[in-house]
Amino acid sequence: MDLRVEFAGLVLKNPIITASGTFGFGLEFMNFGDLKRLGGIVVKGLSLKPREGNPMPRIVETPCGMLNAIGIQNPGVEAFVRDKLPLLPWRETAIIANLYACSAEEFGDLTGVLAGEEGVAALEVNVSCPNVQSGGAAFGQDPTQIRKVTEEVKKRAAGKPVIVKLSPNVTDIGLCARAAQEGGADAVSLINTLLGMAVDIRSRKPRLANVVGGLSGPAIKPVALRCVHQACRAVTIPVIGIGGIGTAEDALEFILVGASAVQVGTANFLRPDQAFRIVDDLPRAMLKARCSNFAELRGSLDLS
Amino acid sequence: MVRNCREVKVREVRFLGAWDEPSDFVELTLDNPGWDGYRPGQFAMLRPKHWGLELSWGRPFSISRSDADSVTFFFQVVGRGTARLARLAPGDEVIIWGPLGNGFSVADQTPTLLLAGGMGIAPFRGYIEKHPTPEFLRIVFAHRASIDSYPYQLMKDMVRAESIHETSPDDLPMIIERIENEVRGAQGGIVLACGPLPFLKTIQQAARLHQIRAELSLERTMACGVGACLGCVCKDGHDKHVQVCARGPVFKADDVHI
Numbered sequence: 178m179d180l181r182v183e184f185a186g187l188v189l190k191n192p193i194i195t196a197s198g199t200f201g202f203g204l205e206f207m208n209f210g211d212l213k214r215l216g217g218i219v220v221k222g223l224s225l226k227p228r229e230g231n232p233m234p235r236i237v238e239t240p241c242g243m244l245n246a247i248g249i250q251n252p253g254v255e256a257f258v259r260d261k262l263p264l265l266p267w268r269e270t271a272i273i274a275n276l277y278a279c280s281a282e283e284f285g286d287l288t289g290v291l292a293g294e295e296g297v298a299a300l301e302v303n304v305s306c307p308n309v310q311s312g313g314a315a316f317g318q319d320p321t322q323i324r325k326v327t328e329e330v331k332k333r334a335a336g337k338p339v340i341v342k343l344s345p346n347v348t349d350i351g352l353c354a355r356a357a358q359e360g361g362a363d364a365v366s367l368i369n370t371l372l373g374m375a376v377d378i379r380s381r382k383p384r385l386a387n388v389v390g391g392l393s394g395p396a397i398k399p400v401a402l403r404c405v406h407q408a409c410r411a412v413t414i415p416v417i418g419i420g421g422i423g424t425a426e427d428a429l430e431f432i433l434v435g436a437s438a439v440q441v442g443t444a445n446f447l448r449p450d451q452a453f454r455i456v457d458d459l460p461r462a463m464l465k466a467r468c469s470n471f472a473e474l475r476g477s478l479d480l481s
Numbered sequence: 482m483v484r485n486c487r488e489v490k491v492r493e494v495r496f497l498g499a500w501d502e503p504s505d506f507v508e509l510t511l512d513n514p515g516w517d518g519y520r521p522g523q524f525a526m527l528r529p530k531h532w533g534l535e536l537s538w539g540r541p542f543s544i545s546r547s548d549a550d551s552v553t554f555f556f557q558v559v560g561r562g563t564a565r566l567a568r569l570a571p572g573d574e575v576i577i578w579g580p581l582g583n584g585f586s587v588a589d590q591t592p593t594l595l596l597a598g599g600m601g602i603a604p605f606r607g608y609i610e611k612h613p614t615p616e617f618l619r620i621v622f623a624h625r626a627s628i629d630s631y632p633y634q635l636m637k638d639m640v641r642a643e644s645i646h647e648t649s650p651d652d653l654p655m656i657i658e659r660i661e662n663e664v665r666g667a668q669g670g671i672v673l674a675c676g677p678l679p680f681l682k683t684i685q686q687a688a689r690l691h692q693i694r695a696e697l698s699l700e701r702t703m704a705c706g707v708g709a710c711l712g713c714v715c716k717d718g719h720d721k722h723v724q725v726c727a728r729g730p731v732f733k734a735d736d737v738h739i
């Protein structure tokens with residue numbers, strides 16, 4: 178069965194991509210599967226300078242999900258390019274860099290560092306970060322800012338596909354997707370985590386040092402599916418579905434509502450070989466869904 | 482050493498402690514997942530196959546001992562995951578990934594003091610079994626529950642061992658003093674410690690004060706166990722966040738903030 182997907186100038190072996198922050202730099206999983214079998218790998222969020230991230234505790238398990246407030250701890254973009262990228266099988270599998278910055282200019286500079294890297298297949302822009310120039314409100318909550326950041330990254334991407342990763346913590350996700358498209362994005366990916374919180378009634382303290390954090394996992398899948406559905410109707414560029422995907426069937430559901438590919442995040446914690454297992458299971462799930470190829474399934478949701 | 486993710490069968494679930502009451506102290510033995518060895522102090526992530534999606538993560542446990550055909554863990558029921566693990570039956574399947582992390586130093590012919598607090602005794606069983614010169618080992622075990630709840634007797638049969646029973650919070654100053662004295666007395670040897678945070682802090686301070694070589698095994702809530710999620714970090718001696726699962730769980734006492 179042909180599992181290949183092509184979109185936004187990318188050719189992937191299959192539509193299964195691992196999501197940023199849940200698969201490290203890929204190298205952590207080399208003992209659990211052949212990285213070359215994945216459609217793609219989105220690496221941990223990268224910033225211009227190394228970041229220490231948030232204080233502990235940073236993660237909480239919640240029913241069918243988890244909260245995280247890691248705070249984009251990362252060694253910085255240069256260390257990634259120097260120490261990690263050369264070890265990844267980038268000729269065989271799309272390595273997608275995930276960009277984190279606090280201003281449009283910084284996003285531009287970060288793009289500048291990555292644009293010339295042969296091993297980077299595409300850039301994914303995390304707009305769920307606070308914009309220091311507008312009082313700390315996330316870029317992702319303001320369509321004007323989304324558009325501005327997208328333009329800035331696109332300008333310096335030297336032709337590399339630019340994927341804008343949208344936050345679900347907005348009133349109108351379609352509007353945000355459209356802003357990315359207008360800014361020149363080659364694709365959008367969604368959803369990032371939903372803002373959540375957990376408290377301990379015994380200590381009367383929040384369970385995360387950061388107080389609030391991002392909810393992910395199967396608990397958010399219905400929200401993610403709804404967002405992807407709405408985004409697909411709002412834009413003409415390809416959409417990558419993310420949120421609670423843990424099985425091949427889950428992946429097909431997102432493709433059915435219009436996604437071109439999907440990302441697997443929290444499910445990597447169920448067991449470290451889960452993403453590989455999903456890839457292996459795709460042909461069986463497709464047969465069961467009476468689907469012969471992804472192009473036929475994509476967006477074929479019957480709304481009559 | 483093979484590190485992989487396997488589905489293996491439960492061989493035995495044994496409840497320790499008082500025989501006529503259901504116990505919260507459990508010894509779990511699984512088929513060997515194809516490991517060709519491990520270093521004591523390393524751990525594995527466990528997730529029974531039939532856990533649905535409600536629990537998002539596996540659970541980390543020190544490898545208590547392992548041989549060619551089995552691997553044994555020793556845990557206390559403290560929450561949802563351990564409660565479910567305690568209900569496993571022989572033949573049930575468990576997903577296991579490991580051995581993970583670094584493990585304790587092994588110093589041939591060197592006086593080695595093992596300091597265990599409560600469940601911190603788990604990794605020392607294998608440590609003692611595998612040590613080339615066990616006559617150089619001594620274990621001091623501080624515990625709250627009845628001594629029969631822990632695999633202590635097995636170890637007492639193999640090395641010099643002493644236990645300290647904490648029967649009430651009033652015992653704490655005495656225990657702290659005893660531990661400090663033990664560390665101080667370890668001049669020229671090494672101290673390896675595993676246990677609750679306050680216990681480790683006492684050991685770290687004493688080791689610093691008396692310039693004793695010590696290693697501490699840390700515990701953190703873990704999601705991936707392989708260094709990927711950055712949820713389990715602590716600060717190292719340079720004030721940098723490092724993953725306890727991948728860079729630890731054992732740290733040199735002078736190279737970690739706890």
Ligand SMILES: Cc1cc2nc3c(=O)[nH]c(=O)nc-3n(C[C@H](O)[C@H](O)[C@H](O)COP(=O)(O)OP(=O)(O)OC[C@H]3O[C@@H](n4cnc5c(N)ncnc54)[C@H](O)[C@@H]3O)c2cc1C
Pocket residue numbers: 524540541542543544555556557558559560561562563564600603604699700701702703730
């Ligand atoms: C490297 C490593 C090795 C470990 N080795 C062992 C071992 O050999 N034996 C063993 O019994 N445990 C060990 N632990 C601790 C063990 O992983 C936890 O007790 C377990 O994950 C708790 O899971 P749960 O679902 O039952 O509790 P949860 O439902 O996750 O938590 C329930 C409650 O228990 C508390 N809790 C969580 N962890 C602990 C803990 N460690 N001690 C006390 N209370 C806790 C939580 O704060 C919460 O209030 C180890 C941990 C690490 C990181």
Ligand SMILES: Cc1cc2nc3c(=O)[nH]c(=O)nc-3n(C[C@H](O)[C@H](O)[C@H](O)COP(=O)(O)O)c2cc1C
Pocket residue numbers: 196197198199221222223245247249275303342368369370392393394395397419420421422440441442443444710712
């Ligand atoms: C521990 C953790 C760290 C994450 N780090 C990042 C990150 O650095 N950049 C980013 O864009 N998204 C990050 N995410 C969000 C995921 O990539 C994904 O969008 C989200 O978790 C929803 O998908 P899921 O339900 O499959 O996990 C992180 C998620 C988790 C759980």
Ligand code: FES
Pocket residue numbers: 702703704705706707708709710711712713714724725726727
């Ligand atoms: S548990 Fe994920 S990095 Fe340690």
